[in-house]
Amino acid sequence: MFSLKMRASRNGNHVSGAERLVNEEKIEKISSELIKRAMSHENGVPDFINLKIEKVTEKINKLKHLEIKTVHSTSKENSRNIARNLLKNELEKYYLKNGKDIEKIDELIDFAFKIIDAGNMRGAAILDLDGNRLENILERGIRVKNIDTTEELSEKILKDSSLTKRTVDAIAIATKVVNCGVISELCTSDNFSYTTGYVATNDGYFRILNLKDKGQVGGRVFFVENSKIDELYDKLENMPVIVY
Template identity: 90%
Template structure:
C-alpha cells in the first residue's frame, strides 16, 4: 500500500488537506482526485499544493466503522446538552474506575467546549480526566494520520443525500481514535458555515446538528484515561488504518 497526503494553501494559509491509503495501481487515479479536491475547495483556489506519496511498510489495520447515528436538534443549546450527556455517560465509567469525583465531569466538558470554541488549532487537543492538556504542542494539537476508508464505505455514506465527504473523513478519524483507546472525541467543524459536529465513543459516531452556531470556529478534543502520551501520539499519527 501507499500513503498519499495532499495539503494545499493560499498566501501561506491552509486551504485543504486529505489523505488516502491505496494500492500501487491506484496511485495515479487517486493523486488526480486529491489535486481536484484541492483545486475545487470551498476556501478558494490554492497557490501551493503538496502531494506526498510514500510506501507503507507497516501492517494495515482494518477497522469496522463506528455506527453513524444522526441526532436532530435545531438549537445550539439543545445540541450541547445532548453532547454533554453523551460525553458524561461515557466519561462517568472512567471516573468511577479511577476513583475520581464524577461531580467534576461538567467542568471537564466545559473546558473542552471552551477549547473548540476558541478554534485556532490545526489538530486536536488531548485532555485527561483531570483536565490536563497532553498535546506536545498546544497550538498545533495532534493530527490523526495514515487513515482511509474503503470504497464501499465511502459509497455507502455518500449514497445518503444528507451526508458528504466530511462524514467520510470524520468517520475515519473517529473510528481510529476510539480504537486507539481514546474514550471519546468531541468535534465541531473549522468550516464557519458547517454547524454539524459529533461525539464519538465506542457506542457510535453521534452526528449532532447545530453543535455550533453559523459563522463560528471549531475544533477537536480527545478525552483520554491515562498519560501514555508518546504511545498514543505514535499510534494516532503512524498506525495505518483502513476503516470499512
C-alpha cells in the same frame, strides 16, 4: 500500499488537506482526485499544493466503522446538552474507575467546548480526566494520520443524501481514535457554515446537528486516561488504518 497526503495553502494559510491509503495501481487516479479536491476547495484556490506519496511498510489495520447515528436538534443549546450527556455517560465510567469525583465532569466538558470554540488549533487537543492538556505542542495539537476508508464504505455513506465527504473523512478519524483507546471525541467543523458536529464513543459516531452557530470556528478534543500518552500519540499519527 501507498500513503498519499495532500495539503494546500494560499498566502501561507491552510486551505485544505486530505489523505488516502491506496494500492499501487490507484496512485495516479487518486493523486488527481486529491489535486482536484485542493483546487475546488470552498476556502478558495490555493497557490501551493504539496502531494506526498510514500510506500507503507507497516501492517495495515482494518477497523469496522463506528455506527453512524444522526441526532436532530434545532438549537445549539439543546445540541450541546445532548453532546454533554453522551460525553458524561462515557466519562463517568472512567472517573469511577480512577476514583475521581464525577461532579467535576461538567467542568471538563465546559473546558472542551471552550477549546473547540476558540478554534485556534490545526489538530486536536488531548484532555486527561483532570483537564490537563497532553499535546506535545499546544497550538498545533495532534493530527490523526495514516487513515482511509474503503470505497464500499465511502459509497455507502454518500448514498445517503444527508451525508457528504465530510462524514466519510470524520468517520475514519473517529473510528481510529476510539480504537486507539481514546475515551471519546468531541468535534465541530472548522468550516464556518457547517454546523453539524459529533461525539464519538465506543457506542457510535453521533452526528449532532447545530452543535455550533454559523460563522463559528471549530475544533476537536480527545478525552483520555493519562497513561501511555507517547504510545497513543504514535498510534494516532502513524498506525496505518483502513476503516470499512
